[in-house]
Amino acid sequence: MATPLDNAQYINLETFKKSGDGVKTPVWAAPLDGKLVVFTEGKSFKVKRIRNNGKALVAPCDVRGKVLGGWHEAKARVVEGEAGFEQRAYRALRDKYGWQMRTLDFFSSLAGKKDKRALIEISLT
Numbered sequence: 349m350a351t352p353l354d355n356a357q358y359i360n361l362e363t364f365k366k367s368g369d370g371v372k373t374p375v376w377a378a379p380l381d382g383k384l385v386v387f388t389e390g391k392s393f394k395v396k397r398i399r400n401n402g403k404a405l406v407a408p409c410d411v412r413g414k415v416l417g418g419w420h421e422a423k424a425r426v427v428e429g430e431a432g433f434e435q436r437a438y439r440a441l442r443d444k445y446g447w448q449m450r451t452l453d454f455f456s457s458l459a460g461k462k463d464k465r466a467l468i469e470i471s472l473t
Contacts, residue, residue, distance in 0.1 A: 349382035351472050352420065356408035361386065362416055363404050363424065370405070371397065376449075377380040377406075378440040383471045385427075385437040390466040398424045398468060399439070406470060420472050427467045436466040437467050 353359050359377045362370045373394055377384040384406070388394055398404070404424040408417040427433050442449045456462040 351379060351382065351384060351405060352417075353377065353384060353408055353472075354379040356417075357411060358409050358411055358413075359384070359386075360409035360413050361394065361404060361408045361424070361468075362419075363394050364401050366400060372413055374409050374411060376441065376445055377470065378437075378444040380437055380440045380469075383469050385440055386439065386470065387437070387465045388468065389461070390464045392405040392466070395426055395466045395468070397462070398426055404470060406472070423471045423473055425469055427469050434467060 350451050356377070358374045360372050360376050361377075362372045371394070375386045375388065392463045402423050402425050404422040406422050407415045407419045408416050427437070427449045438453075442453075453462060456465075
């Protein structure tokens with residue numbers, strides 16, 4: 349099952365603070381099992397916001413976050429401890445972003461940051 353954002357180069361992920369204010373962030377996203385998967389630094393504020401409130405909005409965007417299409421309501425969750433998910437998620441990201449993802453992985457490994465990432469699964473509602 350495909351989502352309308354499967355082919356977007358970037359998506360704008362809006363997550364919500366406890367106050368209800370939204371924070372928009374452009375991110376890479378790859379399709380996986382009818383959902384989207386995103387990675388980010390594990391201690392980022394977006395991870396904290398998603399842990400507190402899984403409500404999200406997503407839209408296709410450019411690298412700077414300029415929205416290029418309609419917004420979609422979504423549910424986001426930080427995925428932890430699910431057997432095989434991490435390997436499949438990174439494979440989906442490498443398949444979509446190719447050399448860019450492999451280059452980022454290489455330099456993240458050198459800097460010791462690759463193991464500190466969090467994976468986020470986004471389900472359009």
